[in-house]
Amino acid sequence: MTEANNTAIERHQYDVVVIGAGGAGLRAAIEARLAGKKTAIISKSLFGKAHTVMAEGGAAAAMGNMNANDNWMVHFRDTMRGGKFLNNFRMAELHAKEAPDRIWELETYGALFDRTKDGKISQRNFGGHEYPRLAHVGDRTGLELIRTLQQKIVSLQQEDFAATGDYESGIRVFAETTITELILNGDRIAGAFGYTREKGDFLLFETPAIVLATGGVGKSYKVTSNSWEYTGDGHALALRAGATLINMEFLQFHPTGMVWPPSVKGILVTESVRGDGGILKNSEGKRFMFDYVPDVFRKQYAETEEEADRWYTDPDNNRRPPELLPRDEVARAINSEVKAGRGTPAGGIYLDIASRRSPEFILKRLPSMHHQFKELADVDITKQPMEIGPTCHYVMGGVEVDPESGAAAGTVQGLFAAGEVSGGMHGSNRLGGNSLSDLLVFGKRAGEHAATYVDSVAGSRPAVAQSDVDGAVRTALAPLERTEGENPYEVWHDLQQVMQDLVGIIRRKSELEDSLKHLADLRGRVANVRATGGRKFNPGWHLALDLRNMLVVSECTAKAALEREESRGGHTREDFPEMDPKWRQVNLVCSLGPSSEVALRHQPIPEIRPELLGLFELSELKKYMTEQELASYKPAEDGE
Numbered sequence: 001m002t003e004a005n006n007t008a009i010e011r012h013q014y015d016v017v018v019i020g021a022g023g024a025g026l027r028a029a030i031e032a033r034l035a036g037k038k039t040a041i042i043s044k045s046l047f048g049k050a051h052t053v054m055a056e057g058g059a060a061a062a063m064g065n066m067n068a069n070d071n072w073m074v075h076f077r078d079t080m081r082g083g084k085f086l087n088n089f090r091m092a093e094l095h096a097k098e099a100p101d102r103i104w105e106l107e108t109y110g111a112l113f114d115r116t117k118d119g120k121i122s123q124r125n126f127g128g129h130e131y132p133r134l135a136h137v138g139d140r141t142g143l144e145l146i147r148t149l150q151q152k153i154v155s156l157q158q159e160d161f162a163a164t165g166d167y168e169s170g171i172r173v174f175a176e177t178t179i180t181e182l183i184l185n186g187d188r189i190a191g192a193f194g195y196t197r198e199k200g201d202f203l204l205f206e207t208p209a210i211v212l213a214t215g216g217v218g219k220s221y222k223v224t225s226n227s228w229e230y231t232g233d234g235h236a237l238a239l240r241a242g243a244t245l246i247n248m249e250f251l252q253f254h255p256t257g258m259v260w261p262p263s264v265k266g267i268l269v270t271e272s273v274r275g276d277g278g279i280l281k282n283s284e285g286k287r288f289m290f291d292y293v294p295d296v297f298r299k300q301y302a303e304t305e306e307e308a309d310r311w312y313t314d315p316d317n318n319r320r321p322p323e324l325l326p327r328d329e330v331a332r333a334i335n336s337e338v339k340a341g342r343g344t345p346a347g348g349i350y351l352d353i354a355s356r357r358s359p360e361f362i363l364k365r366l367p368s369m370h371h372q373f374k375e376l377a378d379v380d381i382t383k384q385p386m387e388i389g390p391t392c393h394y395v396m397g398g399v400e401v402d403p404e405s406g407a408a409a410g411t412v413q414g415l416f417a418a419g420e421v422s423g424g425m426h427g428s429n430r431l432g433g434n435s436l437s438d439l440l441v442f443g444k445r446a447g448e449h450a451a452t453y454v455d456s457v458a459g460s461r462p463a464v465a466q467s468d469v470d471g472a473v474r475t476a477l478a479p480l481e482r483t484e485g486e487n488p489y490e491v492w493h494d495l496q497q498v499m500q501d502l503v504g505i506i507r508r509k510s511e512l513e514d515s516l517k518h519l520a521d522l523r524g525r526v527a528n529v530r531a532t533g534g535r536k537f538n539p540g541w542h543l544a545l546d547l548r549n550m551l552v553v554s555e556c557t558a559k560a561a562l563e564r565e566e567s568r569g570g571h572t573r574e575d576f577p578e579m580d581p582k583w584r585q586v587n588l589v590c591s592l593g594p595s596s597e598v599a600l601r602h603q604p605i606p607e608i609r610p611e612l613l614g615l616f617e618l619s620e621l622k623k624y625m626t627e628q629e630l631a632s633y634k635p636a637e638d639g640e
């Protein structure tokens with residue numbers, strides 16, 4: 001038997017299978033194991049190398065450590081404003097209420113956040129957050145989060161060893177293993193199929209419950225802060241299993257990615273630089289963000305440099321600097337300055353903290369940024385400004401879920417989703433810091449509810465049909481078996497070019513229509529890519545399998561972007577530059593049709609509960625909502 005046609009399959013049985021080992025996946029797995037379920041964690045990358053580890057700025061939670069006025073209601077308001085009121089309100093509410101407990105809980109697992117002088121968890125400012133709210137560990141918060149969750153998993157494995165003599169009896173990690181198919185029995189989850197990256201061996205996980213925690217989709221774009229494994233796998237797996245995706249038109253282009261040298265274009269420059277005092281300047285030396293404060297935010301943002309600068313030391317009596325507007329606003333402003341010819345030589349603008357803070361302060365607060373620029377661009381950020389520009393960073397859209405449980409909407413049962421792969425929580429735009437707390441809050445919920453679901457199917461677990469496994473094997477081997485076909489890297493290059501040029505930060509009807517034609521052509525090309533070589537560590541083969549995921553997710557984004565005729569958050573239409581209250585009432589939902597074509601439909605968004613609406617001033621709500629929606633408005637009685 002040759003390596004390519006060796007179809008031996010290693011079979012495993014689990015109660016809960018978590019796909020993804022970032023913050024959401026690990027937190028879900030811990031909860032499922034704590035509920036007594038035999039749990040597998042599967043990770044395409046090395047264990048510990050998920051996206052979460054790259055998170056720099058911090059995790060947002062209204063603990064009120066730096067300003068006692070902060071509480072869940074203020075955090076809820078900020079999140080809804082950031083998402084331009086398209087958020088699933090219940091997710092935003094649960095997130096704001098539960099985030100502080102999830103941060104505290106991390107410390108019980110062994111995390112150690114930076115401290116204030118009086119020993120509280122320190123919290124830093126970030127765009128769109130009214131008060132300093134991001135619990136952080138320097139600018140390496142994600143590393144601490146992952147380290148701690150891994151440590152918790154090891155401690156659970158030690159408990160299992162004490163009880164059973166087997167470290168992996170309760171929870172086992174399958175690193176460098178990619179899931180390519182979810183297997184159903186009728187409309188119920190029955191298993192997952194994948195391969196090991198190193199040897200190309202096939203694995204089958206028989207399980208009634210799967211938690212998708214696969215992160216984002218950024219690798220469909222040319223300039224992105226995302227790393228190699230963010231190819232929208234979870235989004236595509238969910239679609240193919242009969243689940244739905246919402247809000248796929250909303251992608252966050254982070255305003256500050258590196259623009260020079262070309263080899264590192266897109267790598268993130270944390271928002272903490274601005275949170276800690278960094279300002280944006282154009283090539284004429286002008287601090288231009290004051291010219292870009294939209295009406296809906298005018299009351300909260302400073303009008304003069306003096307007021308903005310005073311805010312850092314006296315936030316109660318001054319308004320915030322406009323550099324700390326939500327990311328979509330800042331990214332668009334930078335885009336406009338560059339387009340107007342006021343960009344830097346490398347096509348970005350300047351981010352300057354050197355002239356505003358001491359070298360000691362910068363080195364203490366932003367050590368990774370200092371290292372990153374010194375090593376990659378030979379720029380000393382304690383002495384020189386950085387050159388930065390927008391980079392595709394985060395997808396607000398994702399698997400449509402039930403807010404309480406993370407259960408996927410659509411026809412499939414036993415499928416859950418948490419973290420960046422899920423949609424709704426952040427509406428049209430995510431605030432910085434709200435992802436790390438989202439992972440913890442909804443990762444825990446998904447793990448808990450997946451465990452409950454397993455109990456509900458006890459005695460009637462869905463079986464995996466051999467024909468489905470054979471089909472999964474055939475699909476996986478197809479790129480290797482073709483004798484003709486395109487190189488997957490060439491097809492990927494073209495897909496990225498289409499998304500970057502035609503479905504990027506500023507969108508137009510004609511370009512979006514064009515993008516759909518190109519994506520339709522790419523469909524045929526993706527279906528016929530050929531990977532040379534064998535199954536042992538073969539990135540070309542891996543990419544060939546990832547491509548179909550990137551393609552279908554890109555189709556969802558392009559279709560939804562064409563359909564939504566307004567500009568809101570991470571979706572800017574040059575031909576419809578304003579927000580339209582009618583569109584606020586609608587989620588665009590993607591599903592797969594009978595021949596795997598993307599179908600799009602409008603779905604009313606859940607109505608915000610009146611007591612939550614009452615947390616806002618009527619005058620503010622009028623900027624987003626119709627009169628009809630506000631007919632029953634009543635301000636909250638305690639004013640907060």
Ligand SMILES: Cc1cc2nc3c(=O)[nH]c(=O)nc-3n(C[C@H](O)[C@H](O)[C@H](O)COP(=O)(O)OP(=O)(O)OC[C@H]3O[C@@H](n4cnc5c(N)ncnc54)[C@H](O)[C@@H]3O)c2cc1C
Nearest residue numbers: 020021022024044045051052055057179215419420435436
């Ligand atoms: C540079 C950078 C800085 C950031 N800073 C912050 C910040 O300061 N604060 C904040 O709140 N957010 C930040 N974010 C966003 C945040 O880090 C991510 O949104 C978040 O970590 C996503 O977590 P997750 O658990 O959903 O997925 P991830 O951490 O992205 O993990 C996904 C996991 O799924 C696995 N996977 C994917 N596909 C498959 C497959 N087919 N089979 C098996 N496994 C698969 C991957 O290998 C990985 O283990 C930042 C993002 C970046 C890129």
